[in-house]
Amino acid sequence: MAIMRLGRVQIRVPNWEKSVFYYKNVLGLIETARDENHVYLKAWDEYDHHSVILEKADIAGLEHMAFKCEFAQDLDLYEKKLIDYGVAVKRVPKGTRIAEGEAIRFQLPTEHWVELYHEIEVVGNGMPSVNPDPWPDHLVGIAPPRLDHLLVAGEDIEAATRLFTDVFDFHMSEQLVDDKMEVKLATWLFKTNTAHDIAFVKGPNGRLHHVAFFLDEWVELRKAADIMVKNDVMIDIGPTRHGITRGTTIYFFDPSGNRNEVFAGGYITYPDFPTITWTEESIGKAIFYFERELNERFMKVNS
Ligand SMILES: [Fe+2]
Incomplete structure (x- = not known):
């Protein structure tokens, strides 16, 4: 079983309109979806559907961080390991977030919420997988990869x-x-x-x-x-x-x-x-x- 990487952060942004503008046009992330209270964003060289979710909220801060696991069964294995370690684990059903499958969710001793997930829609990085150039056209703002x-x-x-x-x-x-x-x-x-x-x-x-x-x-x-x-x-x-x-x-x-x-x-x-x-x-x-x-x-x- 293996956590591969920090996959996403969900950030609370009370200053909604200006924050959405900033993350898209100044920081330069790419919008991939939105619903009434969330905007889903990815950096240009990420293949998954999103790595940042902005959440309309009353106070700023981190709603949760999430790590992507290599295999679907990793969720079961990590759930058992966490419970054995004394940590309570909840299941987050598939479809709770756009383009994502099931996740497990738990709280750290520092009170931060963490999720582990495997399934997420792959949208690519805007370039072909055969003979690609080093970066795509039409990047905006700082545009971190x-x-x-x-x-x-x-x-x-x-x-x-x-x-x-x-x-x-x-x-x-x-x-x-x-x-x-x-x-x-x-x-x-x-x-x-x-x-x-x-x-x-x-x-x-x-x-x-x-x-x-x-x-x-x-x-x-x-x-x-x-x-x-x-x-x-x-x-x-x-x-x-x-x-x-x-x-x-x-x-x-x-x-x-x-x-x-x-x-x-x-x-x-x-x-x-x-x-x-x-x-x-x-x-x-x-x-x-x-x-x-x-x-x-x-x-x-x-x-
Ligand atoms: Fe840092």
């Missing part, structure tokens, strides 16, 4: 980290610990071969720190920053570089107050990748390598 990772906040990140490593066989690429090296302040976990598919940071339960989209290279971050300024997007910080993951980054906000990131580079990982540890005294370089200090907004604001 894919969803990359998310960072969520919670009180007991040790328990959430253990659940991902024990039940789902994720590995920890990096951790930030207090100066006595006793308490985890943040963890970065991977299942694919990127530096992280999900990360946890100590903070209030159930909160979203950011959802990140991949860009190929540093020069695309500079262009992304231009597009943000042209469109009056509120930038949190960047372009800059992380010590952790070594990726380059910009953090910015959607019109509803959810933080987004564009992330380029970073090393690749394998199951035998050793965990890198950063101590709190080096937190500045760990998070923002060039600035060597954190800004208050990055530490305090989440949705």
